[in-house]
Amino acid sequence: MNVFEIIRWARDEGIGLKVAGDRLEADSIPPARLMAKLLDHKALIVEILKPAGESPRRRAWMVSVSGYRFFLIGPRMTRTQALALARWRWSDAEIVD
Numbered sequence: 001m002n003v004f005e006i007i008r009w010a011r012d013e014g015i016g017l018k019v020a021g022d023r024l025e026a027d028s029i030p031p032a033r034l035m036a037k038l039l040d041h042k043a044l045i046v047e048i049l050k051p052a053g054e055s056p057r058r059r060a061w062m063v064s065v066s067g068y069r070f071f072l073i074g075p076r077m078t079r080t081q082a083l084a085l086a087r088w089r090w091s092d093a094e095i096v097d
Contacts, residue, residue, distance in 0.1 A: 002088050003044045006037045019049045047080040061086075062096040069096060 001009075010017050013034060016027040024046050030038060038045065060073045061082035072086055079095055086093035 001037065003041050003048060003084055004088055006034070006041055007045060007048070009034055010038070017045070017049060019046050022046060024049070044080060044084055047078060048084060050078070058082075063090075064094045064096050065090045065092060 007017065010026070010030060013030065014028070015030050015034070017038075018025050018027075024038065024042050026038070029035075057076035057078050059076055060071045061077075061079065063070055063072045063082070063086045065086075072082055074085070077085070079097075083093070083095050086095070
């Protein structure tokens with residue numbers, strides 16, 4: 001299960017997630033299985049949910065998958081967000097700086 005699925009799971013359970021500094025906060029107590037997943041992936045979830053302006057964001061990131069390079073283009077996202085999105089599709093993806 002990737003972080004996007006975990007965030008969706010929280011939303012489907014009716015649990016709102018927000019970021020305060022480097023902390024992940026929920027507006028209600030998640031079920032035990034969801035809580036474990038949130039804790040396991042907390043750093044990446046915080047990075048994905050951080051408000052714009054708290055970390056550098058770009059619209060295009062160069063991705064390498066099995067030696068093939070291409071641009072991942074989308075909404076403004078941080079390097080960590082771009083890597084998470086690329087690895088959601090290609091598990092061996094890397095961001096090329």
